[in-house]
Amino acid sequence: MTTAPAKAGWRFRQPSVIPGFGLTLGFSLAYLTLxxxxxxxxxxxxxxxxxxxxxxxxATDRRTVKALEISFGTAFIAAAVNxxxxxxxxxxLVRYRFPGRRVIDAMVDxxxxxxxxxxxxxxxxxxxxxxxxxxLLAPLGIKVAYTPLGIVIALIFIGLPFVVRTVQPIIxxxxxxxxEAAATLGANRFQTIFRVLFPxxxxxxxxxxxxxxxxxxxxxxxxxxxAGNLPxxxxxxxxxxxxxxxxxxxAAATAIATIMLALSFLMLLxxxxxxxxxxxxxx
Amino acid sequence: xxxxxLYPADAYHEHxxxxxxxxxLARAGLMFVAFAFLAIFLLLPLVVVFEQAFSRGIGAxxxxxxxxxTIAAIKLTLLVAVISVPLNLVFGVAAAWAIAKFEFxxxxxxxxxxxxxxxxxxxxxxxxxxxxxxxxSLLGPWLKMHGIVIxxxxxxxxxxxVFVTFxxxxxxxxxxxxxxxxxxxxxALSLGANGWQTFWHVTLPNIKWGLLYGVLLCNxxxxxxxxxVSVVSxxxxxxxxxxxxxxxxxxNEYNAVGxxxxxxxxxxxxxxxxxxxxxxxxxxxxxxxxxRGH
Numbered sequence: 001m002t003t004a005p006a007k008a009g010w011r012f013r014q015p016s017v018i019p020g021f022g023l024t025l026g027f028s029l030a031y032l033t034l035x036x037x038x039x040x041x042x043x044x045x046x047x048x049x050x051x052x053x054x055x056x057x058x059a060t061d062r063r064t065v066k067a068l069e070i071s072f073g074t075a076f077i078a079a080a081v082n083x084x085x086x087x088x089x090x091x092x093l094v095r096y097r098f099p100g101r102r103v104i105d106a107m108v109d110x111x112x113x114x115x116x117x118x119x120x121x122x123x124x125x126x127x128x129x130x131x132x133x134x135x136l137l138a139p140l141g142i143k144v145a146y147t148p149l150g151i152v153i154a155l156i157f158i159g160l161p162f163v164v165r166t167v168q169p170i171i172x173x174x175x176x177x178x179x180e181a182a183a184t185l186g187a188n189r190f191q192t193i194f195r196v197l198f199p200x201x202x203x204x205x206x207x208x209x210x211x212x213x214x215x216x217x218x219x220x221x222x223x224x225x226x227a228g229n230l231p232x233x234x235x236x237x238x239x240x241x242x243x244x245x246x247x248x249x250x251a252a253a254t255a256i257a258t259i260m261l262a263l264s265f266l267m268l269l270x271x272x273x274x275x276x277x278x279x280x281x282x283x
Numbered sequence: 284x285x286x287x288x289l290y291p292a293d294a295y296h297e298h299x300x301x302x303x304x305x306x307x308l309a310r311a312g313l314m315f316v317a318f319a320f321l322a323i324f325l326l327l328p329l330v331v332v333f334e335q336a337f338s339r340g341i342g343a344x345x346x347x348x349x350x351x352x353t354i355a356a357i358k359l360t361l362l363v364a365v366i367s368v369p370l371n372l373v374f375g376v377a378a379a380w381a382i383a384k385f386e387f388x389x390x391x392x393x394x395x396x397x398x399x400x401x402x403x404x405x406x407x408x409x410x411x412x413x414x415x416x417x418x419x420s421l422l423g424p425w426l427k428m429h430g431i432v433i434x435x436x437x438x439x440x441x442x443x444x445v446f447v448t449f450x451x452x453x454x455x456x457x458x459x460x461x462x463x464x465x466x467x468x469x470x471a472l473s474l475g476a477n478g479w480q481t482f483w484h485v486t487l488p489n490i491k492w493g494l495l496y497g498v499l500l501c502n503x504x505x506x507x508x509x510x511x512v513s514v515v516s517x518x519x520x521x522x523x524x525x526x527x528x529x530x531x532x533x534x535n536e537y538n539a540v541g542x543x544x545x546x547x548x549x550x551x552x553x554x555x556x557x558x559x560x561x562x563x564x565x566x567x568x569x570x571x572x573x574x575r576g577h
Contacts, residue, residue, distance in 0.1 A: 013385050014387070016385055020482070021381060025387070027373075028393075031374045035449060036399055038415070039446070091313065092313055092314050095304070106561040107321065114553040115507025116509050117507075119328060121546060122332045125543075126327055133327070156324055189309075218405065218407070221405070221510050225534065238406035241404075245413065254410075254414065257410050
């Protein structure tokens with residue numbers, strides 16, 4: 001429990017009377033390195049040692065490309081659906097008063113708490129041709145279970161709380177005066193919502209979209225049951241990693257994982273940029 | 284605390300005029316859309332789990348739970364949670380102490396790194412350990428020579444779970460402790476308390492509800508993790524099958540009652556988690572800090 005002596009000039013840290021900096025930071029860094037950084041850099045290193053031609057061959061393999069397309073495509077659609085309905089849910093929860101509001105509010109976190117495998121088999125049973133939803137949709141010619149549509153359904157379930165929980169606090173913070181000012185200046189309610197309130201909500205909505213999308217791209221447990229897992233049609237990228245691993249094709253598993261990681265980080269980067277732009281514009 | 288006037292939303296309700304709220308018809312429409320969406324996407328799956336679990340009566344349910352491999356899966360899940368949650372608890376407190384109580388270079392970067400596991404697919408979280416400890420890795424032959432088994436055994440499952448649940452405690456505590464500042468600790472130290480006394484008697488009481496909140500979320504994920512654990516477990520029945528993996532095996536064997544019986548136990552656990560979480564938020568909202576959501 002010694003405090004490192006404060007050095008003059010460039011300082012790694014500001015002086016403080018609180019003890020334990022070395023101990024807690026040292027432990028945190030050691031734990032972080034052992035559990036997260038070494039294993040993750042192991043993945044990148046293995047991928048780099050593949051060599052460019054091998055890596056490119058795996059990356060451009062039709063099954064890999066299709067799986068990545070399916071993962072990113074379905075996650076995008078699901079996140080877009082969640083943006084619309086999640087914002088409505090957040091709005092209703094914040095602005096309206098009705099009996100059972102707290103229970104419904106708590107329910108929104110169910111996808112965080114419910115194990116993904118449980119969600120997976122429940123959704124599959126629900127949307128199979130004999131299930132409660134499936135039997136309703138079947139006469140309309142809509143097949144959900146064992147199709148890409150099933151993947152979207154599972155990812156809507158998984159992603160919903162990300163949007164609601166990001167947008168909800170921002171709606172709570174909206175200043176009533178802004179709306180009143182808009183109304184006084186002659187805006188109707190529709191104009192107030194779309195031209196005054198929504199621009200302020202945009203950064204939160206984009207963040208919620210990004211979180212739901214990122215989670216959806218990597219999601220495995222809830223999807224594999226309902227997807228049917230047909231190569232080129234409903235096989236997601238995480239499943240293809242598992243399949244390659246089971247075939248002891250470590251090179252392919254590593255390469256696909258690296259591509260997924262790179263794409264996810266790229267996406268988060270782009271969304272961060274969009275976010276800082278919208279923030280600048282709307283303050 | 285419970286004064287409704289403090290909540291702006293209630294003020295809207297009390298003094299609602301058409302200028303700052305929607306027309307009744309629009310309200311009803313929005314509420315209908317929200318409720319229908321939540322009912323279809325959240326409530327129905329939950330109801331199906333219990334409906335299927337008890338579809339052949341309570342006897343069949345109890346029989347499915349009492350099965351030897353199911354009990355082994357429940358025990359393994361508890362064991363994994365009992366090891367991995369305290370590990371991440373200690374890390375979370377240490378990291379939050381360093382990040383919240385001190386100013387140092389690279390702090391923002393460290394905070395970002397802590398959140399890293401959330402943006403990694405669970406399957407990749409498992410894969411990294413397979414690459415690290417697998418037979419074809421650098422460490423593989425050495426581990427084999429010394430008879431150390433990590434993959435397809437409990438240590439691998441624990442590691443994958445620790446990876447996936449890594450940020451939960453830290454990300455609850457960091458904003459909370461940052462908000463609380465260092466005043467209380469400085470007072471305790473100036474009155475002659477040593478570092479540990481300050482932590483146990485001053486800091487810990489301040490953060491206990493936030494800590495419990497983080498542990499609750501961490502535990503729920505630890506017990507329910509599927510993808511990462513699936514990759515490192517090897518799926519040996521009665522040996523390396525956690526509850527979520529056992530659900531998968533039973534389901535793929537067309538044993539719907541068995542699968543949903545185990546699933547309903549997990550769903551029950553999720554509901555208990557949600558109730559405790561909501562109670563904590565209602566009762567100690569201020570002490571958990573405004574860090575809702577992910």
